[in-house]
Amino acid sequence: MHFIKDEEFIRGNPPMTKEEVRILSICKMNLQKNYKVLDVGAGTGSISIQCSKICSEGKVIAIEKDEDAIEIMQENKNKFNCTNLELIKGEALDVMNNIEDEFDAIFIGGSGGNIEDIISGYGNKLKENGVMVLNFITISNLYRAMEFLNKIGYKTECTQVAVSKLKGKSGMLIANNPIFILVANKK
Template sequence: MIYIRDEEFIRGNCPMTKEEIRILSISKMKLDSGYNVLDIGAGTGSISIQAAKICNKGHVTAIEKNDEAIDIINKNKEKFSVNNLKILKGEAVELLNSINETYDAIFIGGSGGNLEKIIESCYAKLKNGGNIVLNFITISNVYKSMETLKRLGLNAQCTQISISKTRNKTYMLMANNPIFIVSAEKV
């Protein structure tokens, strides 16, 4: 499996799930070529694009509310020749109520402050045996997500990842924000 590097994505000023976090999050979704995937808070579309490349016989739906981000996702969709990606513009809670599909894997990268409602709606759309993966930078969102998943009967796990990379041609390491990856499988 080939992963897309950060510098290959068109970025703009939109948030992007960084390469190492993206690879780990995708691996926790346990994607297969025929999977249908939902990406909420898609930002630049890095998760959506990578998932669409892996799930080339399935499809990916990206939800994003920011106009600039939607423009960037469309540019990345074109750049990477992804034809199995549908982009929906709007608030996740409202859009989730109008979606009648079910998904093999769901990624939540942004919640706009509606985390519990989004998780509850996603749970109803996640197939049995499907995986939900969430990324956070705040401990409060980790707690909210794990408590909500627990209330829904899922056994959630949390992994905290810290990435540092050398800067330019020096050996000085520059740290990115630690990221919490919460994952659970619906049984």
């Protein structure tokens, strides 16, 4: 399987899930080629694009509220020929009722501070035994999500990933933000 490298994506100012975190997060979804996947808070679409390539016989829906991010995602969609990727512009909670699909996997990369409502609402669109993968930078948001998911009956596990890369002639290590990858299995 070919995983897309960071430098292959068209970039801009909106945030992008970095390569190592993207690969681990997608692996945690256990995707199959016919899966339906939802990406909430898709940013520049790096997760959506990669899922689209893996789920070549399935469907991917990406929700993003930022206009700049949507434009970059559309450019990446075209670049990687992702014909099974649908982009939806809007706040996750505002567009939720317009999405009638049921999903095998859901990725949540952004919540705009409404994590419990997003988990609850979109969790109703997750198939039984489906998986929800969430990425967090802050411990407080991780805790809120984990506590809520456990309360509503999901089985959770969390991994913290810290990636540093060598830069310059001297080989100085430059760290990316540590990221928490929360996996929630619907029982």
